[in-house]
Amino acid sequence: MQFEIAREALIKPLQLVTGVVERRQTLPVLSNVLLALDKKQLSLTGTDLEVEITGSVEVDSAASDGEITVPARKLMDICKSLPDSANLKIQYDDDKLKIQSGRSRFSLSTLPATDFPGVEESSGALEFAVSKELLKAMLHNTNFAMAQQDVRYYLNGMLMEVGPDYLRVVATDGHRLAMQTEDLKAGVSDTSGVIVPRKGILELSRLLSEGEEEDVKVIIGSNHVRATMANFTFTSKLVDGKFPDYNRVLPKGGDKNVIAAREQLRDSLNRTAILSNEKFRGIRMILSDDELKIVANNPEQEEAEETVPVEYQGDSLEIGFNVMYLVDVLNVLNSDSVHVIVSDPNSSALLQSSENSNATYVVMPMRL
Numbered sequence: 001m002q003f004e005i006a007r008e009a010l011i012k013p014l015q016l017v018t019g020v021v022e023r024r025q026t027l028p029v030l031s032n033v034l035l036a037l038d039k040k041q042l043s044l045t046g047t048d049l050e051v052e053i054t055g056s057v058e059v060d061s062a063a064s065d066g067e068i069t070v071p072a073r074k075l076m077d078i079c080k081s082l083p084d085s086a087n088l089k090i091q092y093d094d095d096k097l098k099i100q101s102g103r104s105r106f107s108l109s110t111l112p113a114t115d116f117p118g119v120e121e122s123s124g125a126l127e128f129a130v131s132k133e134l135l136k137a138m139l140h141n142t143n144f145a146m147a148q149q150d151v152r153y154y155l156n157g158m159l160m161e162v163g164p165d166y167l168r169v170v171a172t173d174g175h176r177l178a179m180q181t182e183d184l185k186a187g188v189s190d191t192s193g194v195i196v197p198r199k200g201i202l203e204l205s206r207l208l209s210e211g212e213e214e215d216v217k218v219i220i221g222s223n224h225v226r227a228t229m230a231n232f233t234f235t236s237k238l239v240d241g242k243f244p245d246y247n248r249v250l251p252k253g254g255d256k257n258v259i260a261a262r263e264q265l266r267d268s269l270n271r272t273a274i275l276s277n278e279k280f281r282g283i284r285m286i287l288s289d290d291e292l293k294i295v296a297n298n299p300e301q302e303e304a305e306e307t308v309p310v311e312y313q314g315d316s317l318e319i320g321f322n323v324m325y326l327v328d329v330l331n332v333l334n335s336d337s338v339h340v341i342v343s344d345p346n347s348s349a350l351l352q353s354s355e356n357s358n359a360t361y362v363v364m365p366m367r368l
Contacts, residue, residue, distance in 0.1 A: 001037050001066030001092040003059040007101070010042075010088065011079045013055030014072075016210065016232065017046040020053045020203055021072040029115045032069035035097075036113065037062060045116070046072055051200045052119040052235040053207065060087070067113040070097045078106050119224060119235045126162060126220040128186035132229065135216055136208035138169050138180045139201060141332045141359050146198050147173035154241030158201045160225070161193035162186050170246050176325045177249050177362040178332075194220055195243055200236030207232055249362055251348045254341035258287065259311040259354055262338045265292075266330035268306040272296045273323040275304040282366045283323040287342075288316040296323065319345045320368035326351075329361045 017033055025031045025048075034045040040062045045054040075097075082088070082101050089100040092110065099106040139158075147155035150173065159170040167184040170177065196204075204227060208216070217228045227234045272283055276296040286293040292310045297303040319342060330338060335353035342349045351361040 001035070001068060002063035002090070003037055003040075003042065004061045004087060004089050005042065005057070005059045007079055007082050007086040007088060008084065009057050009059075011076075012210070013044050013057050013231065014076055014079060016207060017044045017053050017055050018072045018076045019046075019206060020048055020051050020199075021046040022048045023073070027117075029069055029111045029117070031071055031073070032111055032116070033072040033075060034067065034069045034113055034116045036067035037065045039065065045118075047117065047119060048199075049117060049119065050197060050237050051203050053203060054233045054235075056231050066092060068092050068097060069111045069113055069116050070108045074108060075099075078108075119237060123221055125222060126186075126188055126192060127218070128162060128167075128184065128188070129215045129217050130167060130184060132208055132211075132214050132216050134182060135218075135227075136205065138167070138182065139205045139208070141180050142169050142171045142178035143201050143205060144328045144332065145171040145173060145176050145178035145361075146201065148198065150174070154195055154239055154243055157195045157197040157239045159193050159195055159243040159246070160220070161191065162188060162220070163191040164188055170243070172244065172246070172249070175322065175364050176328075177246060178329070178359070179246060179361075180359040182358060192220070193243065194225060195239035195241060196225055196236055197239050200225070200234075204234050204236070207234055249348070250360070251341070251343065251350050251362065254343040254347070254350060256287065256314055256317060256342045257312070258292065258340040258342070259337055260292065260308060260340065262330055262333055262335060265308055265338065266327060268294055268308050269323050269327050269330070272304045272306050273327070275302045276323055280366070281322045281324050282320050282368045284318060284320050284368055286316070286318045287312060289313055317342065317345065319349070320366040321349070321363055322366055325363045329363065333359070 036043045040059050042059050043056045086101045091098045097108040097110050161168040166181055168181040170179045219226045225236050272294045277298045283296045292308045294306045329351050333353050335355040337354040339352045339354040348362050348364045
């Protein structure tokens with residue numbers, strides 16, 4: 001294998017692929033990135049056995065094809081340390097990958113490409129195309145609600161559900177839920193849903209933030225999901241489990257409708273949060289005609305109080321919440337105002353953008 005490539009062309013796919021590589025691995029080859037050169041097309045692949053990302057880039061000139069694996073972080077650090085305008089001459093020789101740029105010389109250890117594991121594929125049962133911007137927005141608006149290291153392993157990921165005329169993503173950690181549904185002609189007759197693991201969702205979100213606006217081709221198999229873009233292919237194993245019935249979580253029959261300015265409410269919650277209990281983050285919300293009072297206190301007997309004007313007429317209500325759960329929702333909404341529906345102190349609150357109801361959020365109350 002021998003080729004030349006500009007640093008700028010190599011560093012972008014290398015950064016994205018290296019993101020999936022774990023620093024500490026049980027298998028040494030999993031710390032490596034697979035380089036494969038075919039004519040003038042160079043592909044770079046990184047995996048942790050759960051998620052795999054492959055990026056491709058055209059090299060300036062190629063003398064000979066081949067494939068080999070090299071330490072991902074070291075190659076990344078070498079590229080980062082070189083000047084922006086650097087050109088790299090890369091050659092595999094004598095079990096070493098030799099890199100030359102100007103007066104700099106590097107020699108990296110290698111492991112055979114045959115040792116490099118791929119994410120095991122299954123036949124693609126379902127295939128559809130979705131706009132890159134739309135999928136990116138859907139993941140961004142919901143991924144904060146995924147659980148982290150929950151014993152209920154099926155919560156440590158996101159449900160991706162495809163129906164004949166819609167695409168839906170749902171995330172929940174048992175205390176809150178985020179869901180977004182968009183119209184999509186997927187060309188399927190039945191509804192099917194899979195759980196994509198947390199790391200897969202975060203890596204896919206990162207990939208979708210790169211490059212031009214384009215359609216993403218998504219293939220869902222029995223044990224993997226694959227998303228293909230112009231220069232990248234993302235593959236992730238699926239979580240084997242049953243996702244909770246989100247329809248049962250959505251509160252129904254809420255009779256108290258509140259409309260508030262989103263940024264004003266978020267800023268008031270953030271200020272009140274400063275003096276909330278650091279462990280439980282609880283705040284009290286006291287609702288009355290055209291006014292919402294937010295109160296927080298902590299074991300040190302400190303207290304914060306904010307009053308926010310809202311559109312509301314009806315019975316007064318006092319209800320407790322984890323303040324950060326509310327702030328997370330207000331951070332991803334991009335409307336000027338937010339619509340909150342509650343019924344009583346023991347029922348969950350339903351939050352939506354007042355302009356676009358495609359995204360729905362549910363936050364469970366706290367006893368204070």
